[in-house]
Amino acid sequence: MAETDYRITRRAVLEGGAATCLFLASGLPVGAQNAGVVMTAGPANAPISRIPMTFRINATEHALELDPRTTLLDALRNHLGLTGSKKGCDHGQCGACTVLVNGRRINSCLSLAAQHEGDEITTVEGLADGDRLHPVQAAFVAQDGFQCGYCTPGQICSAVGMLEEVRAGWPSHASADVASGPGALTEAEIRERMSGNICRCAAYPNIVAAIRDAAEEV
Amino acid sequence: MQPFTYQRANNVKEAAAAVAANREARFISGGTNLLDLMKLEIERPTHLLDISRLPLDSIEETPEGGLRVGAQVRNSDLAADPRVRSRYPVLSQALLAGASGQIRNKASTAGNLLQRTRCFYFYDRNMPCNKREPGTGCAALEGFNRIHAVLGASEACIAVHPSDMAVAMAALNAEVETTLPDGTIRTMPIGDLHRLPGATPHVETALGHGEMITAVILPPAPPGRQLYRKVRDRASYAFALVSVATVIEKSGDRIRSARIAIGGVAPKPWRPLEAEYVLAGAAAADSAFTEAAESALAGAVGRGGNDFKIPLAKRTLRQTLAAAVEGA
Numbered sequence: 001m002a003e004t005d006y007r008i009t010r011r012a013v014l015e016g017g018a019a020t021c022l023f024l025a026s027g028l029p030v031g032a033q034n035a036g037v038v039m040t041a042g043p044a045n046a047p048i049s050r051i052p053m054t055f056r057i058n059a060t061e062h063a064l065e066l067d068p069r070t071t072l073l074d075a076l077r078n079h080l081g082l083t084g085s086k087k088g089c090d091h092g093q094c095g096a097c098t099v100l101v102n103g104r105r106i107n108s109c110l111s112l113a114a115q116h117e118g119d120e121i122t123t124v125e126g127l128a129d130g131d132r133l134h135p136v137q138a139a140f141v142a143q144d145g146f147q148c149g150y151c152t153p154g155q156i157c158s159a160v161g162m163l164e165e166v167r168a169g170w171p172s173h174a175s176a177d178v179a180s181g182p183g184a185l186t187e188a189e190i191r192e193r194m195s196g197n198i199c200r201c202a203a204y205p206n207i208v209a210a211i212r213d214a215a216e217e218v
Numbered sequence: 219m220q221p222f223t224y225q226r227a228n229n230v231k232e233a234a235a236a237v238a239a240n241r242e243a244r245f246i247s248g249g250t251n252l253l254d255l256m257k258l259e260i261e262r263p264t265h266l267l268d269i270s271r272l273p274l275d276s277i278e279e280t281p282e283g284g285l286r287v288g289a290q291v292r293n294s295d296l297a298a299d300p301r302v303r304s305r306y307p308v309l310s311q312a313l314l315a316g317a318s319g320q321i322r323n324k325a326s327t328a329g330n331l332l333q334r335t336r337c338f339y340f341y342d343r344n345m346p347c348n349k350r351e352p353g354t355g356c357a358a359l360e361g362f363n364r365i366h367a368v369l370g371a372s373e374a375c376i377a378v379h380p381s382d383m384a385v386a387m388a389a390l391n392a393e394v395e396t397t398l399p400d401g402t403i404r405t406m407p408i409g410d411l412h413r414l415p416g417a418t419p420h421v422e423t424a425l426g427h428g429e430m431i432t433a434v435i436l437p438p439a440p441p442g443r444q445l446y447r448k449v450r451d452r453a454s455y456a457f458a459l460v461s462v463a464t465v466i467e468k469s470g471d472r473i474r475s476a477r478i479a480i481g482g483v484a485p486k487p488w489r490p491l492e493a494e495y496v497l498a499g500a501a502a503a504d505s506a507f508t509e510a511a512e513s514a515l516a517g518a519v520g521r522g523g524n525d526f527k528i529p530l531a532k533r534t535l536r537q538t539l540a541a542a543v544e545g546a
Contacts, residue, residue, distance in 0.1 A: 049221075067221075068222060068223060068224035068266070069219045069222070091254050092250055092318075092321060098320055105319060105323060106320050106323050107250070107320045107321065107324070110250045110253050110324065112224065112253065115246075115249065115268055117226075158320065161319070165298075165319065170298040171297070171298070171310065172314055173314040173454065175314075178303045178307050178310040178311055178314065179303045179304045191454070192454050193319055195318055195319075195453075196318025196320045196321065196455055
């Protein structure tokens with residue numbers, strides 16, 4: 001099992017604070033949001049069975065024993081210290097938790113860790129090549145594709161997966177004709193294909209510009 | 219989330235028998251709807267049987283010239299399949315109009331069919347809901363009900379089925395193949411899969427506990443033009459207020475045949491057969507589209523907030539028929 005680094009930075013504390021505000025605003029009981037991680041929402045004394053599982057995350061093997069309720073997102077953030085993937089809504093509506101599984105973008109909050117045994121998972125931490133940013137990351141920096149940054153890891157992972165889908169010739173709802181596949185990657189195409197990622201700061205114009213730049217680059 | 223045990227299924231027959239033997243067990247595949255509901259403790263299974271890796275993820279030609287879509291084919295793969303895009307474009311269009319890229323990458327074909335309503339009151343455990351807790355009443359009847367059903371509903375429940383994919387499949391006369399816990403295989407028209415609520419809105423499908431959907435069979439592509447149109451509150455990533463899937467075949471200036479399925483208005487994809495009869499043999503003109511639309515919504519009942527869906531559905535139907543005929 002790989003070493004887990006739990007250093008707490010000022011940035012992490014700020015992000016934690018932002019997350020707490022988001023949860024309170026959702027109107028859900030705090031215990032329910034944390035269920036499956038620290039607190040359990042089941043009967044008070046119910047034994048928690050743990051199941052062993054292994055994944056390959058950012059090209060490193062990890063072996064964990066987890067409560068079956070643990071989502072992939074909670075496994076990444078709470079058990080492996082990979083806090084790049086963010087917990088926004090925890091219901092698949094905001095896209096902040098987007099990661100790549102076997103190259104495809106998914107909402108890691110709507111997936112059980114146990115379902116990903118043996119999968120190849122890439123989080124935002126695994127995109128760069130050493131100090132060299134992934135072209136999508138570099139484009140977000142160059143185009144200022146964010147304000148607060150909370151949705152950014154999800155936006156970037158989603159964009160990486162989305163550009164792969166375009167390359168594979170997948171049409172979208174914005175494509176004129178599904179049979180002929182995607183045409184040019186227009187603003188309408190980018191906005192439609194990225195609609196699963198919400199930006200509360202509304203940095204959308206710069207996000208779209210970054211993805212357009214990255215599309216030429218990748 | 220309530221505690222549960224997790225297991226990966228080895229094969230279809232064993233999986234169906236295992237779930238059938240445990241009232242509290244459920245199949246899980248993409249999990250995009252089930253986990254959402256489990257986090258809210260609306261679904262409380264004590265055992266999950268993961269069927270996502272069963273070898274049901276291929277799309278194969280049938281001897282009749284149609285396609286057999288495995289139950290575990292992901293929504294994104296189904297939408298992107300070149301055979302589906304060229305022969306069943308209405309299905310690709312409907313899939314791409316639903317959910318987000320991330321969710322389509324996880325959601326399975328069978329899971330899409332079996333997803334549950336997004337009725338606000340079904341999701342709100344502080345409110346009565348006959349679907350969630352039979353006998354407690356329906357808060358939507360007198361509540362905020364602009365997303366609710368105008369056709370096929372009952373005094374017990376006015377929730378709509380949220381799928382886009384199922385609406386296109388209904389227009390394509392798809393069949394659903396299942397395996398029963400004893401290993402028997404049966405098929406049913408997709409129109410028989412979902413039940414109307416009547417007095418038992420918690421009974422949503424014709425499937426028994428443990429019965430597993432293994433495939434959706436698309437008959438050979440029907441002649442004519444296919445089209446899916448969706449009207450919603452946001453331009454993307456929102457459920458339909460009204461959607462229309464149609465297949466129209468023309469002969470000269472007349473309509474030879476038309477099939478219509480309407481989404482967002484009923485507890486299941488709604489096939490207004492009477493409107494299809496109106497169109498068969500009619501001149502391809504606005505008067506026929508209007509008559510068909512009036513006929514399709516003749517039995518519609520508004521509950522206040524959703525009254526607008528009745529004229530909206532008529533307009534969407536007329537507009538979709540006209541657009542389809544143009545290219546037919």
